[in-house]
Amino acid sequence: MSALDYLSMKIVVIEDDIYIRQVIIRLLRQVGFRSIYEASDGKSGIEQVIRTRPDIILCDIHMEPMNGLDFLKALRNFKHPTLSTLPVIFLTSDAQSETVVAARDLDVSGYIAKPVSVRQLKEKLDSVLLK
Template identity: 35%
Template sequence: MDFDKKMRILVVDDFATMRKVIRNLLSQIGYQEVIEAEDGVSALRELRSQKIDFIISDWNMPNMSGIDFLKAVRADSKFSSIPFLMVTAESLKDNVVEAVKAGVSNYIVKPFTAEVLNKKIEKIIEKMKG
């Protein structure tokens, strides 16, 4: 996996606007390689069709929620080591515990700035490298 500004990031969110917002924020902090998916099902399709270095996924999505997508990623040996940043409007305790148990790398609560997103990504990458 490549952890630099050229890494390919999969952004999963059912709201096209939020995907665009995250793409814009990633661009501001130097990440240009962004692939989009609208839910967990299509995200798994993207994972199987190309090399993905990092996943940023929303929690609340129809078809397959972010937490179910995370569990599917961690259950597949081909993808299980890909860093997974959960984006959520839910910072409720029970949800955080569930995400940590399922193997989330970190989580970020909406709304957030480019600076906060950058810190979260860097923290995950440092941990992966360390």
């Protein structure tokens, strides 16, 4: 398994809770990311993804006005193949089966339960990005 160069990668964090978003960004810096972009809901997340063209996206599920499932659906429906296939990892405390099934059906790349540790985050990022 080869090591990933997180220094050269871009990531978008979509999370409506500013405190949690700041914690995730701090953890990502510990993992090695330097190009971290943020959004507070799915709608601004779409705009940020179009603007920054990240390598990967971390996204909460429960947000307003556009939640994570709607964000992922919109992303997968993009005509641009580079954007529509971007890996998305959901960060959520929601483990309800209907949410998990909906996320899987929209081709989510991974799931991390909150609260997240730096070790869990790195392991999930490595597994998704090394596919």
